[in-house]
Structure formats: C-alpha cells, structure tokens
Amino acid sequence: MSNFLISLAGIILSVLMIKYRERVGDMFGEADWMQKVGGIYGIIFISAIAIFFFSIAKMTGTTDIFLSPLINLLPGGHSVENMPSF
Known part of the structure; x- marks a missing residue:
C-alpha cells in the first residue's frame, strides 16, 4: 500500500513539475x-x-524490466543471461 501511495505522489509531483516548470526553473x-x-x-x-x-x-x-537496460550498462551489472524475458 505504501508503494502505491508513494508512486501516486510521484505522479502528482511530475504533473505539477510540468505545469509549474517556469516557477520551478526560476x-x-x-x-x-x-x-x-x-x-x-x-x-x-x-x-x-x-x-x-x-x-x-x-x-x-x-521496475526490474524498466531498469534492466541501465543496470547492464553499469560495471558489475547483470550479464545477458540473467536479463528478464519479455
């Protein structure tokens, strides 16, 4: 339940960042x-x-599927065999 609420707060934050990007940028x-x-x-x-x-x-x-390309770029990342299948 807490992951859902934190994610919902992230979505709301991102919408507000786009809407008020001029104020945030200033x-x-x-x-x-x-x-x-x-x-x-x-x-x-x-x-x-x-x-x-x-x-x-x-x-x-x-998140494991979403971040798997980034993890493979890092040193010590997972090998190709351990990548999740789509």
Whole structure:
C-alpha cells in the first residue's frame, strides 16, 4: 500500500513539475551545462517525465524490466543471461 501511495505522489509531483516548470526553473536558476540540453525548463521536463515513468513502473511492480537496460550498462551489472524475458 505504501508503494502505491508513494508512486501516486510521484505522479502528482511530475504533473505539477510540468505545469509549474517556469516557477520551478526560476527557483533553481540556470547553469551553463543546461544550455546544451534545452535549458532549465528542458531539464525540469525531462526529470518530470523520468519521475512519471518510474512511478508507474514502481506502482505496477515492473521496475526490474524498466531498469534492466541501465543496470547492464553499469560495471558489475547483470550479464545477458540473467536479463528478464519479455
């Protein structure tokens, strides 16, 4: 039940981040490296989308499938034989 509530809060947070991205962006400011990826508003949008998809995956219990490509990129990650089948 707590995973569901935390995931629901993540979904609500991501929607609010997209809706109020100008206010959030003004609160954090802008760094030079952000210009290459769309500025502060682009970073907030990308972060909100990532939070949204991770919350959906956590809510449905599919984080192992969702994060398996990232785990395989890390050193010491799972081998190809241990990947979940789709």
